[in-house]
Amino acid sequence: xxxxxxxxxxxxxxxxxxxxxxxxxxxxxxxxxxxxxxxxxxxxxxxxxxxxxxxxxxxxxxxxxxxxxxxxxxxxxxxxxxxxxxxxxxxxxxxxxxxxxxxxxxxxxxxxxxxxxxxxxxxxxxxxxxxxxxxxxxxxxxxxxxxxxxxxxxxxxxxxxxxxxxxxxxxxxxxxxxxxxxxxxxxxxxxxxxxxxxxxxxxxxxxxxxxxxxxxxxxxxxxxxxxxxxxxxxxxxxxxxxxxxxxxxxxxxxxxxxxxxxxxxxxxxxxxxxxxxxxxxxxxxxxxxxxxxxxxxxxxxxxxxxxxxxxxxxxxxxxxxxxxxxxxxxxxxxxxxxxxxxxxxxxxxxxxxxxxxxxxxxxxxxxxxxxxxxxxxxxxxxxxxxxxxxxxxxxxxxxxxxxxxxxxxxxxxxxxxxxxxxxxxxxxxxxxxxxxxxxxxxxxxxxxxxxxxxxxxxxxxxxxxxxxxxxxxxxxxxxxxxxxxxxxxxxxxxxxx
Amino acid sequence: xxxxxxxxxxxxxxxxxxxxxxxxxxxxxxxxxxxxxxxxxxxxxxxxxxxxxxxxxxxxxxxxxxxxxxxxxxxxxxxxxxxxxxxxxxxxxxxxxxxxxxxxx
Numbered sequence: 001x002x003x004x005x006x007x008x009x010x011x012x013x014x015x016x017x018x019x020x021x022x023x024x025x026x027x028x029x030x031x032x033x034x035x036x037x038x039x040x041x042x043x044x045x046x047x048x049x050x051x052x053x054x055x056x057x058x059x060x061x062x063x064x065x066x067x068x069x070x071x072x073x074x075x076x077x078x079x080x081x082x083x084x085x086x087x088x089x090x091x092x093x094x095x096x097x098x099x100x101x102x103x104x105x106x107x108x109x110x111x112x113x114x115x116x117x118x119x120x121x122x123x124x125x126x127x128x129x130x131x132x133x134x135x136x137x138x139x140x141x142x143x144x145x146x147x148x149x150x151x152x153x154x155x156x157x158x159x160x161x162x163x164x165x166x167x168x169x170x171x172x173x174x175x176x177x178x179x180x181x182x183x184x185x186x187x188x189x190x191x192x193x194x195x196x197x198x199x200x201x202x203x204x205x206x207x208x209x210x211x212x213x214x215x216x217x218x219x220x221x222x223x224x225x226x227x228x229x230x231x232x233x234x235x236x237x238x239x240x241x242x243x244x245x246x247x248x249x250x251x252x253x254x255x256x257x258x259x260x261x262x263x264x265x266x267x268x269x270x271x272x273x274x275x276x277x278x279x280x281x282x283x284x285x286x287x288x289x290x291x292x293x294x295x296x297x298x299x300x301x302x303x304x305x306x307x308x309x310x311x312x313x314x315x316x317x318x319x320x321x322x323x324x325x326x327x328x329x330x331x332x333x334x335x336x337x338x339x340x341x342x343x344x345x346x347x348x349x350x351x352x353x354x355x356x357x358x359x360x361x362x363x364x365x366x367x368x369x370x371x372x373x374x375x376x377x378x379x380x381x382x383x384x385x386x387x388x389x390x391x392x393x394x395x396x397x398x399x400x401x402x403x404x405x406x407x408x409x410x411x412x413x414x415x416x417x418x419x420x421x422x423x424x425x426x427x428x429x430x431x432x433x434x435x436x437x438x439x440x441x442x443x444x445x446x447x448x449x450x451x452x453x454x455x456x457x458x459x460x461x462x463x464x465x466x467x468x469x470x471x472x473x474x475x476x477x478x479x480x481x482x483x484x485x486x487x488x489x490x491x492x493x494x495x496x497x
Numbered sequence: 498x499x500x501x502x503x504x505x506x507x508x509x510x511x512x513x514x515x516x517x518x519x520x521x522x523x524x525x526x527x528x529x530x531x532x533x534x535x536x537x538x539x540x541x542x543x544x545x546x547x548x549x550x551x552x553x554x555x556x557x558x559x560x561x562x563x564x565x566x567x568x569x570x571x572x573x574x575x576x577x578x579x580x581x582x583x584x585x586x587x588x589x590x591x592x593x594x595x596x597x598x599x600x601x602x
Contacts, residue, residue, distance in 0.1 A: 026569045027569050027570065027571050028570060028571045028572070032572075033567070033570060033572030034571065034572070034574045035571045041590065042577075042589070042590045043577050043580050043581060043590055043591060043592070044574060045574050046574055046575060047572075047574050047575050048575070051575075051580065059565060059566070059567040060565065060566050060567065061566070062566035062567065062568055062569060063568075063569035064569070065566065084557060089518070091518070092597065093592070093597065139597070140591065141597075142588075149597055152596060152597070153596060154593060154594060155594050155596070155597055156588055156589060156593055156594075157591055157594055158590075158591050158592075159580075159592070288514075288518055290518070292557075293557030293558075294557070297558075297565075298563055298564070298565045299557075299563045299564075300563065300564060301563040301564055302564075
């Protein structure tokens with residue numbers, strides 16, 4: 001029996017929560033001066049502190065504390081006047097110290113919220129805590145069929161990443177979103193990523209792992225009032241996967257519950273390929289971390305004046321910027337929802353700032369560029385076409401240099417080469433053929449090559465002109481204005497109305 | 498001597514659990530020995546509570562300081578040869594470690 005999503009919602013109420021890890025964009029690691037540069041040769045960015053060698057003493061990166069306070073303030077949190085680091089003890093070779101320096105019962109930021117919008121409806125996601133910790137090393141599992149930890153013969157470890165400042169942002173459980181649970185979860189991560197990017201604290205690249213999500217999902221029978229057992233899904237590495245992970249867990253758990261079985265509290269892994277979750281490490285085994293206050297580090301006690309200084313210096317946050325954009329762009333609420341769902345609000349705004357009319361900017365981003373983003377399964381913002389490129393295209397169409405079709409070819413070329421619009425227009429010789437004599441010549445050739453079609457048009461079947469237009473467009477490599485070609489052909493054949 | 502706070506008596510089972518968490522192979526005889534020894538250690542440490550009056554706040558650090566920060570500046574890392582010199586096994590310039598999970602799933 002396979003349940004539909006509607007079946008699930010008829011009987012169960014989903015509750016989700018998210019733990020998001022963000023690598024900060026600091027120059028140096030959390031507790032030592034090793035570089036945080038991504039992509040360095042293995043094990044070239046380590047030292048006695050991040051390798052946990054005896055006698056090494058950690059020291060807290062001031063910028064990391066400041067960045068964490070920024071994040072907390074942007075998420076409407078209170079900043080703790082005093083807090084400590086703790087050791088989270090576990091044996092797993094991704095941490096050479098055999099513990100991770102983290103925060104436990106005294107996080108730096110607590111009790112905030114983030115408002116997210118789905119289809120014009122606001123959902124408030126409670127933020128339980130924002131705490132500081134350090135990233136772990138990177139394991140490569142060797143042997144076995146899948147490259148995964150299960151079935152591997154042994155593993156190889158690169159400790160360059162161990163000790164990079166990592167911020168964990170934990171939501172409260174989010175009930176009451178019903179069918180929209182997967183979308184609200186995705187919208188939350190999207191909004192969080194936008195805030196982090198605006199704050200300039202991280203490059204938030206999910207594909208490189210600088211933003212990672214664990215998604216908790218549970219179901220409770222409708223009307224029961226009691227929450228069900230939750231699972232924690234790890235390895236959710238794109239916005240789309242956040243949505244898919246919640247949805248697939250809802251379906252999986254509903255099938256179990258329908259069959260009278262229990263949902264096991266466990267860690268599961270999301271598979272990008274299959275779109276569902278698989279069991280991971282058993283939760284029961286993993287919880288005994290024996291946290292205790294880190295004796296090598298003194299408490300962090302942010303001066304309230306410093307916190308207020310940071311608050312005053314926060315940049316305009318995305319929600320405020322959007323409200324302002326909506327005002328200044330003069331778009332309707334429906335358009336705003338559509339642009340927001342497509343993740344193009346800021347892109348449209350920037351395209352307008354770069355000189356394009358609002359309608360043109362919106363049409364490009366909601367139309368061809370969203371289509372291209374979907375084809376490539378990336379967000380529009382990560383497509384590789386800059387708002388300045390779009391404004392330039394709009395200008396080239398407006399002054400008659402390019403047709404819309406040619407402008408689309410230019411987008412394709414930008415995506416292929418990474419060059420800007422002017423460069424690809426020059427490289428590919430993209431230019432609307434407006435030389436009438438050249439078009440006339442091409443039209444004569446097309447008529448000569450396809451006398452049947454020409455006769456039909458002469459006989460009054462105007463629709464038959466399409467084949468001839470196509471031939472001329474082909475002959476001019478798509479660079480002619482199709483409407484002008486059609487007119488020339490109709491004039492020549494006398495079949496026009 | 499009066500003891501206002503009863504120290505936690507550590508059980509043999511708790512020692513076995515800790516040994517497992519620390520990935521230490523401990524014999525039955527050692528469990529008895531370590532349970533006795535840890536009990537003495539815990540009892541001794543717990544005596545701090547005798548002198549810790551209400552006006553003495555608990556601390557996790559020997560020095561009453563806060564906010565010891567370093568500026569966000571990089572310093573040279575160790576040469577990789579030195580880093581890997583202490584590794585029991587190396588492959589592709591990485592630490593090679595034994596299988597992490599047994600085949601359970």
